[in-house]
Amino acid sequence: MKQGxxxxxQQARRVTAxxxxxxxxxxxxxxxxxxxxxxxxSGTVYGVALNHRSLLEQLEADFQQPPYQKAPATPVLFIKPxxxxxxxxxxxxxxxxxxxxxxxxxxxxxxxxVASKVAVEQALEVVAGYTVANEISLEExxxxxPAVKAKCRDGFCPMGPxxxxxxxxxxxxVEIRSYLNGELAETNHSRDWLRSVPQLxxxxxxxMTLQPGDVIIPxxxxxxxxxxxGDTVAVEIDGIGRLENHLIAEESAQ
Amino acid sequence: MKHARIRLPGEAEIHAxxxxxxxxxxxxxxxxxxxxxxxxxxxxxGTVFALGLNYADHAAELAFKAxxxxxxxxxxxATLTGHRQVSVRPDNIxxxxxxxxxxxxxxxxAKNVSREQAMDYVAGFSVCNDYAVxxxxxxxxxxxxxxxxxxxxxxxxxxxxxxxxxxxxASLTLRTWVNGELRQQGNTSDMVFDIPYLxxxxxxxxxxxxxxxxxxxxxxxxxxxxxxxxVIVEVEGVGxxxxxxxxxxxxxxxxxxxx
Numbered sequence: 012m013k014q015g016x017x018x019x020x021q022q023a024r025r026v027t028a029x030x031x032x033x034x035x036x037x038x039x040x041x042x043x044x045x046x047x048x049x050x051x052x053s054g055t056v057y058g059v060a061l062n063h064r065s066l067l068e069q070l071e072a073d074f075q076q077p078p079y080q081k082a083p084a085t086p087v088l089f090i091k092p093x094x095x096x097x098x099x100x101x102x103x104x105x106x107x108x109x110x111x112x113x114x115x116x117x118x119x120x121x122x123x124x125v126a127s128k129v130a131v132e133q134a135l136e137v138v139a140g141y142t143v144a145n146e147i148s149l150e151e152x153x154x155x156x157p158a159v160k161a162k163c164r165d166g167f168c169p170m171g172p173x174x175x176x177x178x179x180x181x182x183x184x185v186e187i188r189s190y191l192n193g194e195l196a197e198t199n200h201s202r203d204w205l206r207s208v209p210q211l212x213x214x215x216x217x218x219m220t221l222q223p224g225d226v227i228i229p230x231x232x233x234x235x236x237x238x239x240x241g242d243t244v245a246v247e248i249d250g251i252g253r254l255e256n257h258l259i260a261e262e263s264a265q
Numbered sequence: 266m267k268h269a270r271i272r273l274p275g276e277a278e279i280h281a282x283x284x285x286x287x288x289x290x291x292x293x294x295x296x297x298x299x300x301x302x303x304x305x306x307x308x309x310x311g312t313v314f315a316l317g318l319n320y321a322d323h324a325a326e327l328a329f330k331a332x333x334x335x336x337x338x339x340x341x342x343a344t345l346t347g348h349r350q351v352s353v354r355p356d357n358i359x360x361x362x363x364x365x366x367x368x369x370x371x372x373x374x375a376k377n378v379s380r381e382q383a384m385d386y387v388a389g390f391s392v393c394n395d396y397a398v399x400x401x402x403x404x405x406x407x408x409x410x411x412x413x414x415x416x417x418x419x420x421x422x423x424x425x426x427x428x429x430x431x432x433x434x435a436s437l438t439l440r441t442w443v444n445g446e447l448r449q450q451g452n453t454s455d456m457v458f459d460i461p462y463l464x465x466x467x468x469x470x471x472x473x474x475x476x477x478x479x480x481x482x483x484x485x486x487x488x489x490x491x492x493x494x495x496v497i498v499e500v501e502g503v504g505x506x507x508x509x510x511x512x513x514x515x516x517x518x519x520x521x522x523x524x
Binding site: 057088089090094215218219221 | 317336401415
């Protein structure tokens with residue numbers, strides 16, 4: 012089943028997609044208008060840095076130098092707070108004076124059950140479903156300090172449109188395609204992730220309790236898909252959906 | 266005035282309450298409960314920012330140079346807990362320390378706020394204890410969530426006090442007691458980046474919303490804490506937050522009893 016969240020009369024409402032593509036509101040009424048989408052989940056979003064082989068390979072030499080001395084042994088995690096959450100179709104303002112901005116086509120793993128100290132073998136049982144995410148970020152020049160300024164800007168974590176039931180997707184076999192102005196620009200495959208979705212759920216839930224509605228972004232590839240004001244960026248995953256957002260300059264948004 | 270969020274024993278509903286001078290709480294319907302009779306929750310709900318190395322003496326203590334730009338990381342609701350609750354010290358570690366901090370509670374939506382206007386966006390102040398498990402700090406990688414975002418390791422509260430009830434937030438004494446012994450003492454006047462600067466900085470690239478909290482960093486004086494310890498962090502004129510350290514086994518027993 013595909014479920015989304017929309018804004019209707021200033022209230023968050025759930026919608027379900029029927030087989031023919033029509034939308035059904037949570038009260039059973041059909042929805043005719045093009046909705047204003049919200050992110051399909053509203054919990055804490057946990058991102059995993061350095062989980063994509065391409066990124067780690069590129070940084071391998073750096074990690075042998077000071078201050079790091081060696082590559083990280085555990086997942087390096089970050090949080091995308093509530094001001095970053097946005098829906099499908101939302102317009103995202105990019106700074107023009109802060110350096111390059113990159114798209115980060117990603118899977119969103121939405122938690123469905125309270126999860127504490129879950130074993131790898133049981134990890135997928137706590138997943139409610141999957142969505143499409145775009146972990147937008149400024150260029151990261153260092154993993155030495157937290158990246159709040161690069162990653163926590165308003166709208167820098169669009170997700171959606173759909174939350175698709177867990178049973179419909181194998182998170183070990185997803186391909187994430189990113190499009191810039193309609194052209195395929197990047198392909199990211201879960202086989203290139205150092206830690207799999209079940210391994211990440213086990214690792215995170217080992218020390219903190221995950222709540223229903225929390226989202227894990229397992230990996231983003233090496234930052235190479237630069238986005239600029241005027242562009243349209245889309246992220247697509249077969250069986251889940253296509254998340255599209257239009258980009259404008261921050262100055263014109265004010 | 267002092268504002269808190271509490272639950273009554275055995276009930277799921279969260280009440281926003283006012284706190285009296287004797288620390289009893291007053292519900293909206295007028296009912297009154299003693300400090301010991303309620304479950305204290307974190308006093309606000311929103312994004313939680315925490316500052317690393319924001320006191321020069323603390324930076325020196327950890328052999329770091331004070332940062333030239335605020336070192337900010339985020340916390341999730343998973344780690345937050347309230348006044349008079351327990352915090353879990355993981356087994357088989359060598360060093361977990363407290364960090365007494367002044368917390369700023371945002372009261373109005375803030376974007377591109379100048380330091381001159383910054384205090385207009387503050388609803389009030391609270392206190393937190395930003396525990397860290399140093400064993401899990403990997404070298405120089407970001408203060409990772411395993412160090413700073415473990416369940417129960419960020420008590421905050423007991424309440425928040427209105428901004429105007431704190432005469433000068435830039436001159437408040439911070440103190441930590443472990444089992445009654447004073448172990449940490451500092452003053453908010455020693456912050457590297459002060460509150461107006463932090464609000465200007467954060468709001469220059471993201472929108473702050475009512476309920477967001479900024480834990481402003483801790484001065485020197487860190488020490489290990491062990492299961493059985495009572496840890497009290499206090500910010501002068503704001504509040505005194507009581508917390509007890511338990512082992513993982515003790516915590517599992519407590520969880521089993523409450524189910």
